[in-house]
Amino acid sequence: MSTTTAEQGSFDASAHGSGSTGLPDGRPAGEPIAERLPAADARADRAARARVAAARLSAEGVEGVILSWVDNAGLARVKTVPVRRLEHAAVWGVGAAPCFDVVLVDDSFTTSHHIGGPVGDLRLIPDLGRLTKLAGQPGWAWAPADRFDQDGSEHPGCQRRFAQRMIAAAAARGLELRAGIEIEWVVALAGPPSEPPVYPSHGPAYGFNRLIDLSDYLRDLLHALDEQGLPVLQLHPEYTTGQFEVSTAPEDPLGAADTSVLVRQTVRAVGARHGLRTSFAPAVEAGGVGNGGHLHLSLWRNGQNLGKGGPGPYGLTGENESFLAGVLAELPALLALGAPSPASYLRLVPQHWAGSFQCWGRENREAALRLIPGPAGEGAGSANAELKCFDLTANPYLLIGGVLAAGLAGIDARRSLPTEVPEDPAVRPEGEIPRLPGSLAASLAEFRTSGLLREALGEPLFEAVGAVRQAELELFARHTPDELAAATRWRY
Template sequence: MSAVTASQAAGPAEPLGPGASAAALAAAVALPPRAERAARAEEAADRLRTAAVEAVAVTWVDNAGISRVKAVPVSALVHAAEWGVGTAPCFDVFLADDASTTSPFIGGPTGDLRLYPDLDRLVPLAAQPGWAWAPGDRHTQAGGPHPGCQRLFARRMEAAAAARGLSLRAGIEVEWVVALAGPPHEPPQYPTHGPAYGMHRLTDLSDYLRDVLRALGEQGLSVLQIHPEYAPGQFEVSVAPEGPVGAADTSVLVRHTIRAVSAKYGLRTSFAPLVEPDVVGNGGHLHLSLWRDGHNLGHGGSGPHGLTAEAEGFLAGVLRALPELLVLGCSSPAGYLRLVPSHWAGAYQCWGLENREAALRLVTGSTGERAAAANAEVKCFDASANPYLAVGAVVAAGLAGLEQRLALPPEFTGDPAEAEPGTVPRLPQGPAEAIAAYEGSAVLREALGEPLHQAVLAVRRAEAEQYAAVGPEELVAATRWRY
């Protein structure tokens, strides 16, 4: 069911690699002139002082999916914008438990990088008075892009789409479990025991959820919905779509904000794939749509459910690559415990219209809003992923499918777990299968570049080995409070 085929209907193909888009790719990851950075930082620092902000947290996300941070006082923001903040490249081979490994290009005690705050995303933190936040890009001491920088990778992939006249709108759903504060080794004790999706839960924690909404709104984020989810103590928030890099930035900011609001209420949060064994876990579903000249290519075409040939080729490329994409979208070994059939986790490599059991779910939207709302959802991802790697890799896989004029296989309706055995392939059921698929993917290797590709591979192998001999309960306990 998951096989994709070449089609002659997708129109002219364009190269994915350097070629004509080399200049655009280089420009996407280049630092602006130092004087320009300094002038903008001066203006930003003045605004922050007016808002009583005293320090800026500059974050990046490592290959294990953990947000790391360097902070500077507002008085040092101009210098940070001009010269960056020192960070060690070894963070690219850190594991989720803060152990480390090494890779052929990155690892060990030698070397340094410069972390530059992205002033376009600089924002005072509503739930952390006196603090602001900005995502960071990592460059070499000489000023060139660090080949292991995950955010710059996502920028390159967004630029690769733009070089073809394409843009993407993306959003990452954030699911989390809230629990009473306690020691790290303790399992969760929940502040509400209301039913799944129940008003009971919202009533129990209405002040808390209101303050989550308030903080997100004060930070300029447009919340689409917030609601209780299925598992005990679980909630979900969705925000408005934006470009791929912006969506990844927002995903990081939303999680930091939820954690900060929770702390004020004496609560702790987990975005881990599983918080308890044998319970529905936290997803990090990625929604995206493909656009050209202001037109949503997921609507108005002659393909399945109105897909244009370009959108179909793009989605076929994503569907084909799902086994290897799990290495980037389902980072933790615990994530494979979440990919359980018949749990709406997207455990099967198939697609379908509004099919919540398919790993790739097509969403057309309601009649009358489809031109704006049509999108696809990658359901097999979770929040242990580095969001920049996840969105960038999906764009790379989609562009490869578009270039190769792939067509989607027949869609699957219903639960693929009930299909004839062998009819619908399961996605990898453990890290080893996904790693093997990742190693064999020429598309991801080319898109990521060898240093980043190998660093990711080293981290995945190390964590797979780290937890190879432990059972589900120990694996979940070891990861539940790391994300």
């Protein structure tokens, strides 16, 4: 279940700094961080910026810098360098094997038509504009990394670069997306991963008791997020035992994906300092309410929110309606990016506010697409849409890029939204409202026939994603729901 930003506040795009869709270093969203590595002027610029950043971090007691990327199984992988090596890493990168594009959630490997095996190497190039001193891990800083081939060309399997390409495609049309990914998690007392979780609080859903029981932990989490420059809109106990949710301010799509990685790292790090283990898995226990990773988004042109002031449903402009209609139509295939684990489908069931029906409705928490016009009189900035069917096993860069590709295709096709479903779709006669795929096998079949996503991702990345999904289906084919939840509980 989920309480969104619009329930206790708004999806106000101005909440994050100036509301600009640029990145923290002043670079417009979607602009590449480097054209090709051998360019002398680009190397000199990055070297100069890295020297300044390293000196500042060193003076603040930072010893090491974490460079992270997210694999196709949705796990954040890292390399680290001493802070004194940041300049070298920014110019020449850090080596990382391309086989990590086909690694599974249990750290075993598969292969694909284009990527896999022990041969080859890539360069991780940190995005210095997102370099952050970590409040939850004293002595460390973090930056997301883009991946390049050894000759400096863009690695075709880089998920973050895919997101940047889709952002650039939208920008070429004069369109901007502002986005935020809700973070839900469950905390348990630290212990062996083979044992069932022991919860530190059994307070009621959304209850004050749970907030009191973990007050020091949650206070430290708020402090850490603030120290890292992440504006928190709200933090609250969620529905299931030990569950919490945090929402941060909307930002440009690449920033939102980066923030999703950073927030989760911070939640986990602060929890560890309090003797807590963190799970972002979609099903911590089979049969219960799982953790979602709902995507909020709003479409803008020339500083105007296209979710307000138009002739379409609840003020949507025609362009915004077509964008959302394109996403809704592509959701069965997009689930392979946004609900990519076999465990995702333990969560994606009716009447759990998971968005398991392929429909839309105003403030309808059972619809996959929830339209949020925002409180009357608050202004156009609060209007947004929420995609509820996604969870935090998703690689956020694949998710952002895939949604953008589907939305832009919807605009090209001038799609219209189907008839609104204003009530719980589960109460309608069976089959009247289409269900989203109820298994990873079904969503993977939709993904493999999606020419739209194949073209957007490019053949190497598309095939690598499909290979990982197929291999994880086979990995967990004989697991019961309880065994599947246990096997993935502490991996995410």
